[in-house]
Amino acid sequence: MTTRRWKKSVALFAAAGLLVAACGGDDDADTPDSEDTAEPTADEGGDTDEGSEPSDDDGDGDGDGDVEAGQEATGDVDTEVTEESVDEGVDRYGGSIAVGLEAEAVGLRPWEDSCSAPCYNIMVTLYDKLIEQDVNGEYRGYLAESFSSNDDFTVWTVNLRPGVTFHNGTELTAQTIADMFPIQQEGATASSQIGASNLASVEATGDLEVTYTLSSGNSAFPAFLARASLGMPFDPAAAAADIDGYSTNPIGTGPFMIETRDLDNETTVVRYDGYWGVDPEGNQLPYLDSISFRPIPDEQARLDALLSGTVDAIQSLRQGTIRDARAARDGGAEIDLLEFQGNNVGGGMFNMAVAPFDDIRVRRGLTQMNSQEKVIEALGGTGISLPGTQWFSPDSPWWSQAAADAWPTFDFEAGVATLQGYIDDPDRSDGKAAGEPIDVELSCPPDPTLIAAMQVLEQTWAGSGMVNVELTSFDQQTHINNALGAENGFIGTHGAHCWRWSDQDDPSLSLNPALAPYSAEVAEAAGLPGVVSPLNFANYWNPEAFQAAQQAITTGDFDERFALYEQINLAIAEDVPVWYSGHTATMLATSSDIAGLNGWHLPNGDLGIGFPGAEGRWVEVFVAG
Amino acid sequence: MRKVIISRLLRLAATLLAVTFLTFSLTSLLPGDPVNVILGVDSNQDPELVQKIRDDLGLDDPFIVRYGNWLWDAVVHFDLGESYVNRGQSVSGTIMDRIPVTGQLAFMAIIMAVLMAVPIGVLGAYRQGKWQDTVSSAGVQVALSIPNFIMGIFFIWLFAVQLQWLPSSNWNRISDKGLIENLKTAIMPAAALAMTQMAIFSRLVRADMVATLQENYILAAKAKGLNDRFILIRHALRPSSLSLMTIVGINFGALLGGTVVIETLFAVPGLGFRLINAINQRDILVIQGITVFVAAVYVIINTVVDLLYAVIDPRIRKG
Numbered sequence: 051m052t053t054r055r056w057k058k059s060v061a062l063f064a065a066a067g068l069l070v071a072a073c074g075g076d077d078d079a080d081t082p083d084s085e086d087t088a089e090p091t092a093d094e095g096g097d098t099d100e101g102s103e104p105s106d107d108d109g110d111g112d113g114d115g116d117v118e119a120g121q122e123a124t125g126d127v128d129t130e131v132t133e134e135s136v137d138e139g140v141d142r143y144g145g146s147i148a149v150g151l152e153a154e155a156v157g158l159r160p161w162e163d164s165c166s167a168p169c170y171n172i173m174v175t176l177y178d179k180l181i182e183q184d185v186n187g188e189y190r191g192y193l194a195e196s197f198s199s200n201d202d203f204t205v206w207t208v209n210l211r212p213g214v215t216f217h218n219g220t221e222l223t224a225q226t227i228a229d230m231f232p233i234q235q236e237g238a239t240a241s242s243q244i245g246a247s248n249l250a251s252v253e254a255t256g257d258l259e260v261t262y263t264l265s266s267g268n269s270a271f272p273a274f275l276a277r278a279s280l281g282m283p284f285d286p287a288a289a290a291a292d293i294d295g296y297s298t299n300p301i302g303t304g305p306f307m308i309e310t311r312d313l314d315n316e317t318t319v320v321r322y323d324g325y326w327g328v329d330p331e332g333n334q335l336p337y338l339d340s341i342s343f344r345p346i347p348d349e350q351a352r353l354d355a356l357l358s359g360t361v362d363a364i365q366s367l368r369q370g371t372i373r374d375a376r377a378a379r380d381g382g383a384e385i386d387l388l389e390f391q392g393n394n395v396g397g398g399m400f401n402m403a404v405a406p407f408d409d410i411r412v413r414r415g416l417t418q419m420n421s422q423e424k425v426i427e428a429l430g431g432t433g434i435s436l437p438g439t440q441w442f443s444p445d446s447p448w449w450s451q452a453a454a455d456a457w458p459t460f461d462f463e464a465g466v467a468t469l470q471g472y473i474d475d476p477d478r479s480d481g482k483a484a485g486e487p488i489d490v491e492l493s494c495p496p497d498p499t500l501i502a503a504m505q506v507l508e509q510t511w512a513g514s515g516m517v518n519v520e521l522t523s524f525d526q527q528t529h530i531n532n533a534l535g536a537e538n539g540f541i542g543t544h545g546a547h548c549w550r551w552s553d554q555d556d557p558s559l560s561l562n563p564a565l566a567p568y569s570a571e572v573a574e575a576a577g578l579p580g581v582v583s584p585l586n587f588a589n590y591w592n593p594e595a596f597q598a599a600q601q602a603i604t605t606g607d608f609d610e611r612f613a614l615y616e617q618i619n620l621a622i623a624e625d626v627p628v629w630y631s632g633h634t635a636t637m638l639a640t641s642s643d644i645a646g647l648n649g650w651h652l653p654n655g656d657l658g659i660g661f662p663g664a665e666g667r668w669v670e671v672f673v674a675g
Numbered sequence: 676m677r678k679v680i681i682s683r684l685l686r687l688a689a690t691l692l693a694v695t696f697l698t699f700s701l702t703s704l705l706p707g708d709p710v711n712v713i714l715g716v717d718s719n720q721d722p723e724l725v726q727k728i729r730d731d732l733g734l735d736d737p738f739i740v741r742y743g744n745w746l747w748d749a750v751v752h753f754d755l756g757e758s759y760v761n762r763g764q765s766v767s768g769t770i771m772d773r774i775p776v777t778g779q780l781a782f783m784a785i786i787m788a789v790l791m792a793v794p795i796g797v798l799g800a801y802r803q804g805k806w807q808d809t810v811s812s813a814g815v816q817v818a819l820s821i822p823n824f825i826m827g828i829f830f831i832w833l834f835a836v837q838l839q840w841l842p843s844s845n846w847n848r849i850s851d852k853g854l855i856e857n858l859k860t861a862i863m864p865a866a867a868l869a870m871t872q873m874a875i876f877s878r879l880v881r882a883d884m885v886a887t888l889q890e891n892y893i894l895a896a897k898a899k900g901l902n903d904r905f906i907l908i909r910h911a912l913r914p915s916s917l918s919l920m921t922i923v924g925i926n927f928g929a930l931l932g933g934t935v936v937i938e939t940l941f942a943v944p945g946l947g948f949r950l951i952n953a954i955n956q957r958d959i960l961v962i963q964g965i966t967v968f969v970a971a972v973y974v975i976i977n978t979v980v981d982l983l984y985a986v987i988d989p990r991i992r993k994g
Contacts, residue, residue, distance in 0.1 A: 157760075355842075
């Protein structure tokens, strides 16, 4: 790969939609490639198949906070995505429901507005995606009837489904997609995805055939068409006519149309009678007459809203809420829980560009002193969240036994011994005298459970007598900005910093920007001038890991990619730029008369991915009671 | 009287100027770049695009220039700018949308508080030292000690989850769903806000009434054989209401800006809920606009109360 090519791909990936889940879980899963590529993926039961080869042996046997490789616990904590069995006599049509979301959607323009889990719940009612993921996490056509690439993944051809119309009656054609591109290039979120995906041009090469040309190969390109920014078609003429107004008056091809948008209170969508989709029996979709989405930011208030019948469904990304919802259900409340735990993993990162975190003994020692079990308990996730050892969860096809074995799991005495080496070093990087404790600023957003978890870490680290811990807390935006460090060349002002990583998307989307050079100096020294990733928040530079990440998007071969991602996770386990607590558990909870949220279908009748990261698909939901 | 009015209005203008300057200064000190808010931290960090946005918004101008421009637009054009996050939405439009909601909550809370506080305060004063006084004082103390969001959580648990009489959250607009449905969503947050106010008001009423009941004209009324209820309501309550009126006015202003927690808990789309979202999103112009608006309302109400004082009490306007 030429320097220029590296520069382009990395710089663009650096702008990718990472934020590495600092703001919450993201969504969908897995493997790249064309429609016919059968990638090994998680099966319905939550097991993994070839590629990750999990076993029941956790490798170190201490059983103290580390993931027991391949254990069935993931199957235990996740709700299985299945075909729903419903009495024949039930009339699925009609009815209105209210859904409580954890936050308001900033805007409803896929090319412009940042969108996380609560927002996606609304967006998927208004817009369809070109590509969706099936129950196994494989990318499949949705609005796209089919898609394929050339051999080097630089040209992707998408054939659109015929007979699809927007809510204003305009037909979706290949030219629509091509006309969207200039607007997407100007869009805050879409422009970054265009860069990250290497997308150079979009052409209508037939009435329904769209050709995407990339500046360099990207085998993970379908993952970009499964997200809002590039994957949700909008009416370009209507958008150009009123860019700002589109946020309150969005026009998509989705099963529902906007009725009212009362910001911070209620967004109501109503059935789109011209919707193209049908269920596996050929019945017209959607079933519901309308859905109202209401932001209820307080976790307990949102659960209470469900229990009181104020809303019919809620979403949550908090383990404590899942715990409370389980308790309510077990106590007799008539609710159903759809739980999901994917690749998104919490914990923290060390700012490797500053002392003392520039020394592996400090990072490893502190990580060894991290009792994941106790941290998860403080988060309210005991029995809900699995401890993390890598970027991926045990039911992910990318999960690696070798990486799990390599991860420095909780061993307090070993941690003390490792850290002692640094403390006693007369040339230690923080400039303190040998024998003095290190200073650690441990920072987390002011969420009660996060603070509780950090207090566990604080007590453990300070309990060694070798660490002065200062706990700090800033609101989410400041927390992110402290790590971003736009003012100091993206080095950041953080020390040990709460964070989350990874998601159900293709691994490249989150890993590539996290592994690229974090400063101009590093890039220069590595022979990659200009390749700087602001999203390498830990300021972690490992040339081999970076190269592996780059190589992984040049191939569609799963085994080859698996080996590369395993290599990356082994490097992370070796260099410890981050520490892990547990995988992020998420939940959609509904009153028990709501059905159809679990087993929704792709146009070909296969089951869809379900409800990753508390992102529901509401097209087949109906009131059964 | 004219001198008093002019003096108060000048003081009002100076206070508002100071409030805007302080608010502008404080929001300027907030960490984080508004450009990150606009682009999203995970979005395109292209330097040219970043600089274009900075230029468009005048973010590189000196502080005093930005303040001057903002003040000029605010004062001359009543334009508080545009939301960085919800593009195309004016700050003044946002405030106008939210005032009815927060205003209704504050108004209902004050009315409920006064309706509860006056009888409790009067009873406490009338039965001073008796068991009725002890019980009401203890109740008031409890209401004063419990933060309003705890009260809100309790109300949700009782009236929404257990009894299922009321919806636990969100807001039914009168224009969409009628008054009854609106009141169903307003009553719990308003009651939660009212409890603390009630406690403050009733203590005030009690203290004033105790003093008033010692006055000679009250003793004279009693000596004439007038019944207690008549004396309490006609002769004692009115002069004891001056402090109550003051504090009601001030607290109404404070409530307009003090409903953040309750609005967030009940997901009520008022000024407070918008403010907290704006803070979380670093939507600086919205933070600025709402803060200045609330402060302005507060000082204006204070000024009006001051002027009313002068109307009611001749000693003040002469002084």
